[in-house]
Amino acid sequence: MSTKAVHESEISKAAVVKGQVLMVATSCDKFSDGTPTGLWISELADPFYTFKSQGYDVTIASPKGGAVPIDPTSQGQEAMTPEAHRFVGDAEASQQLKSSVPLSSVKQASSYDCIYLPGGHGPVFDLAEDQTLARLLSEAFGAGKVVAAVCHGPAGLLSAKDPKSGKALVAGRKVTSFTTEEEKAVGKDGKVPYLLDARLAEAGAHFTRGPAWGVHVETDGGLVTGQNPASAAAVAEAALRVMAGSS
Template identity: 40%
Template structure:
């Protein structure tokens, strides 16, 4: 083997290793677009997708977005201000043609390969409260991910996607786990206590979770083993940071 062949093979080996070391993050977002019987629209809270999305992209992760039903993802109109007045991550997302295309054409959660990713991330938005708690495909995916030792992360109303997950012993996934989520007090503050189908903090507590929180709308996130959760939209980036730390990135 001459020197040129040797170095070509060495470069190929290094590149292959770099590709194999890339981490894959799967986002699962809501497909629900209305506040119950109200005419008011809801859906995904955009910052809760955008902030972690770019945290992972900038760290060199491969990112995929799926939704509960597939197709176009509804965005809560309250999560977008006039251009130039949004959080930096939201402005970046709105300008990113690839990212915007990804949320216009999502596969459904039923189509997901159970073992094709290293971390699962569930952003919130009030839509999650209707289409995530009773979704059988999501419940099985979340439980399988957790029991395999991979990371399950959720923020704000995203932990609604943990509500239906049961471990192989039949216990709720969140039982005896430290978790955070949008609090009952925060729900009252936004005036939706009587609109949502249940109060997320209360439901998680009923399932045996140890719900931890900061004052209303203050950033807060925590990890309990491979379960990582955050309280509200400003907590999104903190949750992503904990995921990246768990991925050793």
């Protein structure tokens, strides 16, 4: 291919990019008792392809950078969605997960149209207390960008502040996440340091829940949250509607 053709191809690719999404995954690979945990793969893969299909570039970051740990349970046959299978077989996408960007290197929150936090149990340990993430989420929300999270991903919202009021970002807003009912069903209620739905309510959120394991999404202005793995694609779709100016 000629230099001119390569240049024209690069311009063509750039022209179809609608915006930028930052996905922030956990770096935590175990519970305090040593039981493996990490990212729930479908909660990243489903939105990854939803955003990509609408012309958004996706960057994957994590607190430590490098390889993101994957919860082995999420790779079981019953847990794997078609998009999760696609992601695992997608060399370019998988490489992003193996070489995630260190969160400390993300300087401009406003350069992303959406910051999305997938779950897995890891976020209740690291994302919940990550001050770099808290700053980025606050800056993004203040700049009118979308902040989205699913399942245990909303743990990452706990330290973020509303830049206007100084209160917790979730305070006074409708929010959902993995519920106590679902936590008990998977037998992890004794392993997590807190029950996320209760912690969000304590932070002032108007917590809502749908039926266990069903799709449930809350959109409150620029804040979009989903209850469980089944809600991941719907969270991305809701975020896209907000970015398009409709909800």
